[in-house]
Amino acid sequence: MAQSLPEYMADNRGFVDETLDRFVPGADHEPRLLHEAMRYSLFAGGKRLRPILAIASFEIVSGSNYGVMPLAAALECVHTYSLIHDDLPAMDDDDLRRGKLTSHKKYGEAVAILAGDALITLAFEILSSPEFTRNFPHSRVLAVIRDIALASGSRGLIAGQVWDMWFEGRVADEEAVNRIILNKTGALIRASLTSGARLAGADLAQLKFFSIFGEKLGMAFQIRDDLLDLEGDPERLGKNVRKDGKRGKATHPSLFGADQARNMINNLLSDAAHAIEPLGERADTLRLITEYIGQRMT
Amino acid sequence: MAQSLPEYMADNRGFVDETLDRFVPGADHEPRLLHEAMRYSLFAGGKRLRPILAIASFEIVSGSNYGVMPLAAALECVHTYSLIHDDLPAMDDDDLRRGKLTSHKKYGEAVAILAGDALITLAFEILSSPEFTRNFPHSRVLAVIRDIALASGSRGLIAGQVWDMWFEGRVADEEAVNRIILNKTGALIRASLTSGARLAGADLAQLKFFSIFGEKLGMAFQIRDDLLDLEGDPERLGKNVRKDGKRGKATHPSLFGADQARNMINNLLSDAAHAIEPLGERADTLRLITEYIGQRMT
Numbered sequence: 001m002a003q004s005l006p007e008y009m010a011d012n013r014g015f016v017d018e019t020l021d022r023f024v025p026g027a028d029h030e031p032r033l034l035h036e037a038m039r040y041s042l043f044a045g046g047k048r049l050r051p052i053l054a055i056a057s058f059e060i061v062s063g064s065n066y067g068v069m070p071l072a073a074a075l076e077c078v079h080t081y082s083l084i085h086d087d088l089p090a091m092d093d094d095d096l097r098r099g100k101l102t103s104h105k106k107y108g109e110a111v112a113i114l115a116g117d118a119l120i121t122l123a124f125e126i127l128s129s130p131e132f133t134r135n136f137p138h139s140r141v142l143a144v145i146r147d148i149a150l151a152s153g154s155r156g157l158i159a160g161q162v163w164d165m166w167f168e169g170r171v172a173d174e175e176a177v178n179r180i181i182l183n184k185t186g187a188l189i190r191a192s193l194t195s196g197a198r199l200a201g202a203d204l205a206q207l208k209f210f211s212i213f214g215e216k217l218g219m220a221f222q223i224r225d226d227l228l229d230l231e232g233d234p235e236r237l238g239k240n241v242r243k244d245g246k247r248g249k250a251t252h253p254s255l256f257g258a259d260q261a262r263n264m265i266n267n268l269l270s271d272a273a274h275a276i277e278p279l280g281e282r283a284d285t286l287r288l289i290t291e292y293i294g295q296r297m298t
Numbered sequence: 299m300a301q302s303l304p305e306y307m308a309d310n311r312g313f314v315d316e317t318l319d320r321f322v323p324g325a326d327h328e329p330r331l332l333h334e335a336m337r338y339s340l341f342a343g344g345k346r347l348r349p350i351l352a353i354a355s356f357e358i359v360s361g362s363n364y365g366v367m368p369l370a371a372a373l374e375c376v377h378t379y380s381l382i383h384d385d386l387p388a389m390d391d392d393d394l395r396r397g398k399l400t401s402h403k404k405y406g407e408a409v410a411i412l413a414g415d416a417l418i419t420l421a422f423e424i425l426s427s428p429e430f431t432r433n434f435p436h437s438r439v440l441a442v443i444r445d446i447a448l449a450s451g452s453r454g455l456i457a458g459q460v461w462d463m464w465f466e467g468r469v470a471d472e473e474a475v476n477r478i479i480l481n482k483t484g485a486l487i488r489a490s491l492t493s494g495a496r497l498a499g500a501d502l503a504q505l506k507f508f509s510i511f512g513e514k515l516g517m518a519f520q521i522r523d524d525l526l527d528l529e530g531d532p533e534r535l536g537k538n539v540r541k542d543g544k545r546g547k548a549t550h551p552s553l554f555g556a557d558q559a560r561n562m563i564n565n566l567l568s569d570a571a572h573a574i575e576p577l578g579e580r581a582d583t584l585r586l587i588t589e590y591i592g593q594r595m596t
Contacts, residue, residue: 030457
């Protein structure tokens with residue numbers, strides 16, 4: 001990586017946004033309100049962390065970013081769908097996300113549910129589109145689709161959301177909060193890294209490094225998120241804070257306190273960095289990303 | 299087909315249910331409530347029309363049903379997810395489906411939304427599973443995934459649901475009601491036929507026959523559904539009837555009257571049968587299915 005991390009992230013955000021713009025029907029396509037709602041949430045200023053992790057792991061294995069952008073865009077579609085549905089009144093009932101009204105506040109519940117549905121479906125449309133599949137062996141593409149479907153499904157992301165809600169107001173232990181964040185956040189972050197590496201043709205040993213890195217990074221990212229809910233600046237975060245406490249959410253900071261949560265983040269990030277040592281200098285982007293995750297304020 | 303259509307459908311329903319049972323985690327897998335909710339709706343006694351259409355088209359092209367069952371199961375997952383979400387309070391707000399409480403009435407809204415999410419995701423997990431993909435050229439599998447994603451997405455099934463809701467209480471013309479049912483129902487029924495044919499290696503000319511057949515059959519199926527809402531027996535249907543009128547839904551029977559709607563069904567089914575003439579006797583199963591659709595009372 002010849003650039004600084006902020007430059008690298010900004011450049012790739014640009015590539016990802018261009019790709020999303022190409023794959024998501026415009027507001028001039030019927031049904032207009034639905035496509036407008038999909039774009040509203042997709043282009044609400046997300047960090048594009050999952051796409052960037054997929055691009056980075058792909059580059060580490062293949063030495064270039066040629067052809068990876070549709071995968072990056074698909075991962076952002078999955079992430080955005082999960083945010084829209086998690087914010088619904090029947091779930092976390094949030095009004096603000098990234099400084100803007102949540103989808104159901106802006107478009108009503110029906111359109112929000114359908115915009116989420118359309119985005120998870122679009123992810124698989126992108127991953128099976130000729131623009132993507134023509135550049136890779138099709139067995140690799142199928143392995144990538146499977147990776148993302150498993151991470152997003154009833155034993156991944158959705159399981160995490162079920163447990164996150166179930167433990168509201170209930171007593172959770174360390175095993176329980178680990179299980180929540182490992183699924184709610186860790187699964188898709190890990191799949192971002194492994195799918196990028198798989199697409200580039202990583203062998204099983206390399207995949208294992210990316211998998212452990214992703215799991216640890218994902219957990220650290222979520223604990224940092226929960227800490228920011230406790231201590232962060234709502235202006236800067238663009239969402240309401242101190243929600244977890246009010247709602248009795250089971251989080252690491254609520255269970256162990258902020259100092260202990262900070263230690264846990266540091267330990268997870270150090271485990272993450274350790275996992276990719278065998279990848280050598282090529283993996284420097286991921287090392288810089290671990291530092292960024294530990295320090296992020298938004 | 300050496301059997302009668304009822305035998306053929308019963309046998310294949312058995313194969314599809316076995317396949318679903320294998321792919322859907324049991325209620326003994328965590329999160330139990332989520333998997334229970336997925337199974338509750340999947341095994342609520344559906345006709346398995348979409349799976350059976352995929353199996354039939356696959357058999358017509360390939361001469362056997364070897365390997366097609368995961369595709370059939372995936373189509374039923376997509377269909378069931380769409381029913382769960384369509385029944386939600388924010389959408390059609392239905393309490394009964396197939397003689398049982400709808401998912402959100404039984405499990406609450408949050409679990410119903412997530413069970414639907416998990417089922418659409420599971421469809422793509424099944425379609426990318428080695429059990430399915432090992433039996434076919436991977437380019438065909440990717441074409442099948444694309445077919446289903448497009449039919450289910452924001453310019454297919456989801457568009458249909460958006461328009462269906464939008465036209466409630468509004469004046470619709472024939473073009474509008476055609477567009478609603480073509481997307482809401484026709485798109486996935488057409489994709490059931492084309493994906494089965496694609497998987498079996500159909501050429502472009504054959505695909506065109508299946509595509510037209512599926513579109514016409516799907517539209518006829520939905521108009522018959524709307525007629526049954528107007529005239530059917532709620533006991534036998536297992537759901538509340540006369541809902542469309544109360545809610546001011548734009549349907550063919552409400553716009554043109556029952557007699558004219560019956561004519562439209564007959565014309566569509568005759569167009570459907572015409573479209574598959576070039577396939578000859580091999581397509582007799584589909585001919586019997588058009589008769590069944592015209593007469594069905596549930």
